[in-house]
Amino acid sequence: MKHLYTWSAIALIVLASTAGDVLLSRAMKQIGDVGELRRRSGLLTVVGNILRHPSFLLGVLAMTVAFYSLLFALSWGDVSLVAPASASLTFVATAVAAQIFLHEHVDHRRWLAAVLVAAGVLLLAA
C-alpha cells in the first residue's frame, strides 16, 4: 500500500513539475532577458513584471503542488528512490512538453542529452 502511495506521489510530482517548468519558461521568455531588462529599467520593475505575469503565477502554483507531493513522497518512500525516479521521468516529460507547448527545437542532441541524463539519474539510485 505504501508502495502505491509513493508511486502515485511520484506521478503527481512529474505531472506538476513538468507543467510548472513549461509555464515558468513561457513566462520568462515573454518577459525577456532579465539581465538586459534590469540594466534598462531596474531590478524592481523586472521583479514586478515577473510577479504579475499570469503564466508565472500558474507555474508557481504547479510547483507548489509538486513540492508538497515531494514532501509526501519523501515521507513514504526512500529518498534514493523518490528523487531520482521523479527527476528522470521529469526530464523526459519536459522534453516532450517543451516541444509541444514552447515550440522549442528538440533535436537529436537534446533528446540524447535528456535520455542520457534520465538514465544517469536512474543509475545513481541503483
Add this chain to the structure above:
Amino acid sequence: MTFRKYLVLAGVTIFAAMGDSLLAYGMRQVGSLSWHHLPEVILAVFNPWVAVGILLLLGFFASYMAALSWADLTYVLPATSLGYVLLALIAKFWLHEIVSPTRWLGIVLISAGVGFVTQGPALTHRPSALVAEECLPAVASTRAEP
C-alpha cells in the same frame, strides 16, 4: 553565452543540490507524514534543516528564472543536471558513503548529457510566435529590441 550566464547556470546547479539534500535530511527528522495530521505537513517547514533547505531553493528559483529568460527549457534542465553528480560527490567525500561502479556510470552518463546539450545553441525556439499569441504590446517591444 557569456561567463555571467555560465555563473547563473552554476548557481542553479549548486543551490538545487544543496537545497534538496538539506530538505531530505530535515524530512527524515520530521518523520512520516499522514493525511490524518495535515497540520504537521505545514509545520514541517519550521524544521530548521527544512527551512534552510527552502532558503537555498529560493536562491535556486531566482537563478533558474534568470536562466529561463535567455535559454530554452530543454537546454537549462540538462545543463544543470550536474547537481546530481555534485550530490553523489558530497555523499562520497563528506558523508563517506561508498559510491558503487553503477553510480559512477550514472555520473558518466549525466556528464555526457550535459556535454552534449551545452555544445548546442542555448535558444532555439521562436519567441515572437509566443508573444504574438498573448498580445502583450509592452513585452513584444522589449523582445524585439535585441
